[in-house]
Amino acid sequence: MEKKIKYFESSGEQNTDELIRLIKSRKEELGIKNIVVASVSGKTALKIADEIPDMNIVNVTHHAGFKEKGKMEIDSEIKKTLEKRGIPTYTSSHALSGVGRGISNKFGGVTPVEVMAETLRMISQGFKVCVEISIMAVDGGFIPTEQEIIAVGGNARGVDTALVITPAHMNSIFDLRIHEIIAMPRP
Numbered sequence: 001m002e003k004k005i006k007y008f009e010s011s012g013e014q015n016t017d018e019l020i021r022l023i024k025s026r027k028e029e030l031g032i033k034n035i036v037v038a039s040v041s042g043k044t045a046l047k048i049a050d051e052i053p054d055m056n057i058v059n060v061t062h063h064a065g066f067k068e069k070g071k072m073e074i075d076s077e078i079k080k081t082l083e084k085r086g087i088p089t090y091t092s093s094h095a096l097s098g099v100g101r102g103i104s105n106k107f108g109g110v111t112p113v114e115v116m117a118e119t120l121r122m123i124s125q126g127f128k129v130c131v132e133i134s135i136m137a138v139d140g141g142f143i144p145t146e147q148e149i150i151a152v153g154g155n156a157r158g159v160d161t162a163l164v165i166t167p168a169h170m171n172s173i174f175d176l177r178i179h180e181i182i183a184m185p186r187p
């Protein structure tokens with residue numbers, strides 16, 4: 001089997017529009033119905049909803065308190081607009097840091113889950129994010145475990161990495177499968 005991977009010259013939100021075009025054609029080729037996107041503000045989720053309206057979209061955000069104690073980061077107007085279009089926004093503890101980050105923040109060192117996250121970041125920030133939000137969305141009950149989905153993540157803002165994944169729950173993480181890389185940054 002031969003497949004195309006788009007390598008972006010640099011990481012970042014400037015790749016968002018092209019990535020969405022690539023996702024659109026790959027989901028048609030594979031007949032994939034579910035897409036999970038990491039969109040902190042909701043902006044990227046809305047872009048995907050505009051460009052690919054025939055997919056079940058799940059938007060995953062940072063957990064409350066990621067930036068500031070008790071605060072949610074998503075734009076509440078965008079969240080409402082997404083809801084009206086049937087797109088859920090899911091906010092929960094991050095699967096690939098979780099309580100581990102609280103432990104290393106307090107005592108120093110590193111926890112196994114943080115090593116996993118950093119290993120995935122060797123490929124790209126977005127690669128780690130795709131794996132993480134797939135676990136979160138499946139644990140939240142938004143997507144099935146036995147079907148291939150498209151996961152989309154990036155570097156802080158916008159998106160630059162998309163993967164075809166069969167997700168798994170947090171308690172069976174090593175059952176998760178990464179089937180295809182649609183696009184990722186090259187550096």
Ligand SMILES: Cc1cc2nc3c(=O)[nH]c(=O)nc-3n(C[C@H](O)[C@H](O)[C@H](O)COP(=O)(O)O)c2cc1C
Pocket residue numbers: 038039040041042043044045060061062063094125126128129132133153154155156157158159
């Ligand atoms: C659960 C979660 C974890 C994330 N982790 C990282 C990360 O480790 N590194 C990173 O560069 N961006 C991370 N992001 C940011 C996303 O990859 C993406 O760039 C961002 O959510 C896009 O949001 P926007 O639509 O507001 O631009 C994370 C986002 C979420 C929701």
